[in-house]
Amino acid sequence: MSNRELLSIATSALRVTQKALDTTGHNIANVNTEGYHRQRVDTATRTPLFTGAGFFGTGVHITDVQRAYDEFLDNRVREATTRFSETDRFYRLSAQVDNITADPDVGLASAMANFFNAVHDVATDPTSIPARQTLLSEAGTLTDRFHLLDSRLRELDAQTQHELQAQIDEINTTATKIAELNHKIVHEIGKGQGHLPNDLLDQRDLLVTRLAEKIDVTPVPQDDGSVSLFIGKGHELVGGAHANRLGLKANDLDPNQQEITFDSDSTSLTVTKDLTGGEVGGLLRFREQVLIPTQNKLGRLAAGIALEFNQLHQSGYDLDGNTGQDFFVAPPIAVMQNGTGTVTATYTGPSADLQASDYLLEYDGSSYTLTRLSDRFQQTLTTFPATVDGIQIDVTSAPTGASRFLIRPTAEAAGKIEPNLDDPRRIAAAGSAGAEGDNQIALSLAALESDKKLLGGKATFQDAYGQMVTEVGSLTRAAEISRGAHETVKRQTLEAHEQLAGVNLDEEAANLVKYQQTYQAAAQVVTIASQTFDALINAVRR
Known part of the structure; x- marks a missing residue:
């Protein structure tokens, strides 16, 4: 092998080792760079040179610079990330609803208990003006509590939509x-x-x-x-x-x-x-599985209380012998439309039939289809007015073409229920006009506390509220458990990914020493080749 070939081998080693040192330095420089995959220099021997004595190596060259990458691990990290982000966002928002509804200072349980206590006091002493005034005051407190819960839920709705835009x-x-x-x-x-x-x-x-x-x-x-x-x-x-x-x-x-x-x-x-997954998926799940159902259940409770109290109160007589009026202002049913025609909806009762749901009425030009959105139950309506789930739907002006109507019996009820009386003498506690001390209607009103008037006649007002709180709490707890599980999976996948792709400073330091020694050895080969060449030249000159 000639000195030229020896020098070529040495310089190839110098070039390759220099690039290996560059790559090692690049790894060290990016040890804290998010998303960086450790890189390495791949090398191979150059084409050997054939001589009469056999094949002699001609040095080394770089074949590629590769990153430590595993598609399977990267996919696992991505999937674990999207699942954790979804459950985390869903849990955090659900926890806010859980805190609102279960808080004794904000929730309805204490307000309903105080209201019915006031009703019992009127039943005990139906002619007492202070007892009657207390009942009106507690009715105002109860409706204010409905308004407060409704406003808090609407604030969460606005927050959700704002976050959705940002995402x-x-x-x-x-x-x-x-x-x-x-x-x-x-x-x-x-x-x-x-x-x-x-x-x-x-x-x-x-x-x-x-x-x-x-x-x-x-x-x-x-x-x-x-x-x-x-x-x-x-x-x-x-x-x-x-x-x-x-x-x-x-x-x-x-x-x-x-x-x-x-x-x-x-x-x-x-x-x-x-769309599913990620923070967007968590926001959408929260809206569909927690926020909208809670708004509807809260509204069903408000509408149920108003309907039952009004129906009984109208059958009684006040202190002046007048027929009872509505005790509460019954919330109107909102109807929104896309198309022509006019549709109205009113409460008919019984409140046990009320469902915590919106309804979609669709007219295709020849027939009407009503869909209960909570469970997608559909039915064809052929005559109007039509009574469905405790509400009466009427087409007062027929559409001229395909049209759609969104009917919301419960979604807005909690925000719109109001007391109707401001004079304690107008409370209709008596069952007959002019009967001193008659408390027949007041007793019936008080009995509503324990009567099962909601959820198909299976729940009292307190039961219905308690069930709503429990359902939100269960969803929140399940989300918390799921979040913990997904967080563990995400951490494990990130650790596995870091072991493969992350920069290990101890390993890189060892590589630096190895490449430094390789570089020095290759440089020594260059020196030897030069000295040998000089010795040959001097020998020729002699």
């Missing part, structure tokens, strides 16, 4: 950045003749994981090095260098409710029910 804005921003990285990565792979730009891939993987915190996303690698991202039921959020967008729009029946849209260049689709 969607962040999803759109992240999707745009991923599309831009796709463009850069495809360009760099082409320029690098198939070699991968590891740092750009790390940046893109980190953004995909951050996107998974917001929504369940499925990445599909493409042959050119880009990645396509799909959400929901196959909606392509990112394809190559192009990103579609999510948006929010008001529900076409209830403008207070926001729907998520998937906006591409040519279409805009409502995809609210298609």
